[in-house]
Amino acid sequence: MLFNRNNRGSEELNTLVGTFYASNQFSMIRGELVSAENELAQSVGADVIRRAERAYNAGEDTDFVDAVRLPIALLAISRWSRLMDVSHEDTGRKKKLDDNEKMPFEWMIDRDDMAMRERYYRSLDAMYRYLEEHGVEEWRKSQLRRLQEESIVKSIDEFEAVYPIEHSHYVFYLMLSLVVEAQKIDVRKVFGDAWERVTCDCPDEELLYLAQRLTVMIAVIKAVNRWSVSVFPLEIARRFSPTYQGNRQNRAATMDEIGWYIGNLKSQADELVKEIHALVGRMPSCVDLLPKNRKDKKYFTV
Numbered sequence: 001m002l003f004n005r006n007n008r009g010s011e012e013l014n015t016l017v018g019t020f021y022a023s024n025q026f027s028m029i030r031g032e033l034v035s036a037e038n039e040l041a042q043s044v045g046a047d048v049i050r051r052a053e054r055a056y057n058a059g060e061d062t063d064f065v066d067a068v069r070l071p072i073a074l075l076a077i078s079r080w081s082r083l084m085d086v087s088h089e090d091t092g093r094k095k096k097l098d099d100n101e102k103m104p105f106e107w108m109i110d111r112d113d114m115a116m117r118e119r120y121y122r123s124l125d126a127m128y129r130y131l132e133e134h135g136v137e138e139w140r141k142s143q144l145r146r147l148q149e150e151s152i153v154k155s156i157d158e159f160e161a162v163y164p165i166e167h168s169h170y171v172f173y174l175m176l177s178l179v180v181e182a183q184k185i186d187v188r189k190v191f192g193d194a195w196e197r198v199t200c201d202c203p204d205e206e207l208l209y210l211a212q213r214l215t216v217m218i219a220v221i222k223a224v225n226r227w228s229v230s231v232f233p234l235e236i237a238r239r240f241s242p243t244y245q246g247n248r249q250n251r252a253a254t255m256d257e258i259g260w261y262i263g264n265l266k267s268q269a270d271e272l273v274k275e276i277h278a279l280v281g282r283m284p285s286c287v288d289l290l291p292k293n294r295k296d297k298k299y300f301t302v
Contacts, residue, residue: 132169191207191276
């Protein structure tokens with residue numbers, strides 16, 4: 001575990017995050033920390049977590065350790081805070097207040113939950129940046145990082161050339177599975193035989209550019225259809241609703257607004273498909289001037 005060395009876990013959380021009192025009993029939040037750590041391991045890989053644990057226990061590489069610990073701590077505290085709004089006693093759930101305290105309004109709790117969630121997303125961005133910039137070997141061998149190598153959209157810059165995500169590493173890696181799905185299932189069909197010109201070692205730059213644009217658009221459409229807006233940082237979620245502003249920013253986008261958003265993206269994707277078909281149709285077909293090597297023939301090429 002990445003916390004509670006020398007039984008000073010609450011002090012560590014207070015130093016790291018600042019919103020967890022050092023006087024709190026660590027046992028109250030330990031379960032949430034374990035759950036958050038396991039959840040993060042599914043994204044960055046268990047080997048990254050194990051490396052952080054070794055460094056933590058040895059008191060080494062504190063920048064790396066804190067980069068991994070911070071999102072775990074923030075997620076755990078966010079979930080723990082919701083549980084602490086009421087106490088669970090043998091006579092049922094209670095709400096206890098001191099004489100000098102007042103119960104917060106619901107909108108205050110919602111806003112605080114949103115602020116904690118946004119801070120969690122920022123900590124994920126910082127962690128991914130650290131892993132990338134420092135070339136952590138365990139991260140480069142992780143399943144998510146290998147998926148990035150498989151994608152035709154290989155960087156945040158290439159993604160943001162089509163769709164802005166506030167340069168969020170978290171959003172980029174969140175979208176990566178849908179990007180690969182879109183390129184394999186949808187975009188490949190659009191290109192047909194010309195797909196090899198996109199995925200070869202020396203791809204056609206114009207075709208690759210169009211393929212990346214279409215892949216990102218389809219991936220975003222899939223994300224809006226499948227996922228809750230709450231999984232995205234506020235800056236990204238705002239784009240899913242044309243009226244997501246001012247005092248209405250806490251409400252979810254309506255079905256009509258989501259439909260408008262998806263329809264707008266689909267119309268852009270359809271225009272892109274037409275452009276791709278027109279370009280592919282003008283290109284000469286590939287002709288193999290040399291025969292392929294075959295065991296049942298009496299020739300081979302070198």
